[in-house]
Amino acid sequence: MITWYYIITARPRGAERILIMNEYLQQLLDGKIDFEGQKLVEQIVKITLISSTIFSFLLGFALQSLQVTFGIFALSVIVLCLVVLPHWPVYNRHPVQWLPVKDKKTT
Amino acid sequence: MHTIYARINNLSALLSSCLMVLLGAVAVSSLLFTVNPTAEVVVASVQVVPGNARRYAKKHQEFAFVNFNVTADLTPLFNWNTKQLFMYVSAEYTNKQGVANEVVIWDRIVRRKEDAHIAIAGRNKYIFREMSTSFRNVPPANYTLKYNIMPYVGLLTYGEAGRTLEPVAFPEQHQLS
Numbered sequence: 001m002i003t004w005y006y007i008i009t010a011r012p013r014g015a016e017r018i019l020i021m022n023e024y025l026q027q028l029l030d031g032k033i034d035f036e037g038q039k040l041v042e043q044i045v046k047i048t049l050i051s052s053t054i055f056s057f058l059l060g061f062a063l064q065s066l067q068v069t070f071g072i073f074a075l076s077v078i079v080l081c082l083v084v085l086p087h088w089p090v091y092n093r094h095p096v097q098w099l100p101v102k103d104k105k106t107t
Numbered sequence: 108m109h110t111i112y113a114r115i116n117n118l119s120a121l122l123s124s125c126l127m128v129l130l131g132a133v134a135v136s137s138l139l140f141t142v143n144p145t146a147e148v149v150v151a152s153v154q155v156v157p158g159n160a161r162r163y164a165k166k167h168q169e170f171a172f173v174n175f176n177v178t179a180d181l182t183p184l185f186n187w188n189t190k191q192l193f194m195y196v197s198a199e200y201t202n203k204q205g206v207a208n209e210v211v212i213w214d215r216i217v218r219r220k221e222d223a224h225i226a227i228a229g230r231n232k233y234i235f236r237e238m239s240t241s242f243r244n245v246p247p248a249n250y251t252l253k254y255n256i257m258p259y260v261g262l263l264t265y266g267e268a269g270r271t272l273e274p275v276a277f278p279e280q281h282q283l284s
Binding site: 029057065 | 108109110111114115117118121122125126128129132133136186187188259260
């Protein structure tokens with residue numbers, strides 16, 4: 001993963017710099033996360049969406065206001081998108097450990 | 108779930124299900140509010156006047172003019188899922204041929220709870236005439252105040268708030284001098 005640190009310190013020029021920026025943007029758009037992160041994201045999405053549905057209905061019913069219901073629901077969906085969609089470092093803490101390459105001559 | 112697109116897909120799939128459940132719950136919740144508002148409908152006078160049918164100059168027809176008083180408190184009908192109320196006064200009678208008629212003679216749209224206290228001395232907004240062109244020998248009519256509740260989410264519901272205590276007879280034709 002290319003970091004901003006690398007971009008700032010190495011100070012590549014011209015075409016090289018554009019290539020690095022492109023790669024960074026590509027990573028941002030792909031937003032790849034590891035398997036543990038995927039599991040975590042799925043749980044967060046399920047729990048948040050279902051509980052916010054129930055909570056917004058109950059609060060709106062208690063206050064007798066549909067505005068409250070759909071306001072809370074929309075707000076929680078926006079927050080959920082911010083939490084879950086980008087590839088935050090939390091979701092990349094368990095990278096896949098590949099086995100070492102076997103030496104062909106010994107086998 | 109490994110890329111951002113897969114996550115968007117997964118989230119929006121569950122989101123649409125949750126939204127449908129929420130809308131369904133809101134629609135069902137309005138069934139919990141069962142109120143029967145009462146209204147007083149009094150017909151002050153009915154006049155029957157001869158005239159010409161609009162489209163056919165030579166066809167003579169009778170028109171009824173109704174003055175009525177309506178007092179009602181429809182505020183209980185406003186709950187969290189009520190967008191607006193449509194209320195109307197209709198005349199119900201069975202004519203000589205035995206056909207049951209319901210003629211809407213006045214209506215109003217109530218958008219706010221504050222406007223749902225009704226105290227009106229009104230007359231018919233819409234032309235009230237008989238299909239057989241004459242009100243002679245037509246049995247007395249009942250005048251009712253009915254309403255439709257238009258919800259934000261859910262089904263349109265009908266209701267009757269009140270009606271005249273006794274049917275009101277149509278008078279003889281009143282000649283305009």
